[in-house]
Amino acid sequence: MHHVQPGILAGIPKFASYLLFHALPGIELAPALQRLAALTDGQRLVVGLGESLVLSLGHSIAGLHAFPSYALPGCDIPSTPSALCCWLRSDERGDLIEQTRQIEQTLAGAFRLEQQVEAFKYRNGLDLTGYEDGTENPVADAAVATAVVSDQGPGLDGGSFLALQQWLHDMLRFEAMSSQQQDHAIGRRKSDNEELEDAPESAHVKRTAQESFAPEAFVLRRSMPWASGSQAGFMFSAFACSFDAFEAQLKRMVGAEDGIRDGLFQFTRPLTGSYFWCPPLKDGQLDLRAVGL
Known part of the structure; x- marks a missing residue:
């Protein structure tokens, strides 16, 4: 029996908000976290703890570490x-x-709120470019196996690891691309979501084909579009039982393996990148035993 926060496995909601907080220095954080734990149902509110917070509580979570950064030509x-x-x-x-x-x-x-991103479901789960996200998402038992930690003991089983990135689209640049250029950047036809056999090796679908890695690199994507004023893009969120699969995909996207850069970078770029550990639930609220609470 898993005790994962149910919003992780649920479908994309119509609206969402991502709140990212900074911990104030010199403050006892435990009381505020305990209040948040009692408030969290895991469905309407999914909570993730960053590495710095876990360490400040005098604990560590195996597998939780800093988000990788890359500074390569074009990405x-x-x-x-x-x-x-x-x-x-x-x-x-x-x-x-x-x-x-x-x-x-x-x-x-x-804690102080440092960033707030408003997101929404577009049509039947499309990115603002019109392409479907999460086509190859695992479902049912496979989704649980992909996203939920197991066999690690009380306070850890039912947890999940979240990779979160805010991507900013250059929609003018994207719209200036021909339909074929757009399809080749993604690796699918926008009209019917069919994968293109003749897509270039830089196509996003080919760069991140989950079964093409060894071991296979499956994640559970729960990404949503965002918009603020004239800016818009995609709030990429991927849940998994470790960060290994996400990091394998990201390394290939930036071309660190073979020098081939993902086609996405033709029209979009990430503004942020962060990792979180999402605790399991116990008795209807966050189970924070793993961090001593």
Whole structure:
């Protein structure tokens, strides 16, 4: 029986908000985290702890470490760690506003909100470019095996690791590309989502084909579009039982293995990159035993 936060395995909501918090120095953090744990149902609110927060509590989580950064020609992958991530999920945007205020009040005096990204479901789960995300996502038992930690003991089993990146699209550049150039950058036809056999090796689908890695690099994607004013893009989020699969995909995307850069970099780039450990649930709230709470 797994005790994963259920929002991780649930479908994409209509609206979401990503709240990233900084821990205030010299403050006892445990009381605020315990209040947040009691508030977290894992469905409307999914919570992840960053490495710096776990270490500040005097503990460590095996597999939780800093997000990798790359500075290569044509692709700059930043590492922007945060102490705490709250992923708010709802079918009503107004609920997110109320919930954000409640979480800020719960964490007041110990954590400061440093970034807030508003996201939404576009049509049936498309990126703003019109391409479907997560086509090869594992489902049912395979999704659980991919995203949920097991056989590690109480306080760890049911946990999950979250890789989070905010990508900014250059929509003018994308729209200036021909339909064939767009399809070749992704590796699928936008019209029917069919994978293209003749796509170049730089196509995103080929760069990240999960079964092409050894071992296979499966993640559970729960990404959503975001928009703020004239800027827009994709909030990439991938859950897994470790960061190994994500890191294998990212390394190939930037061309660190063979010098071939992912076609995505023709029109989009990541602004942030952070890792979080999402604790399991126990008795309907966050189980923080692994960090001594």
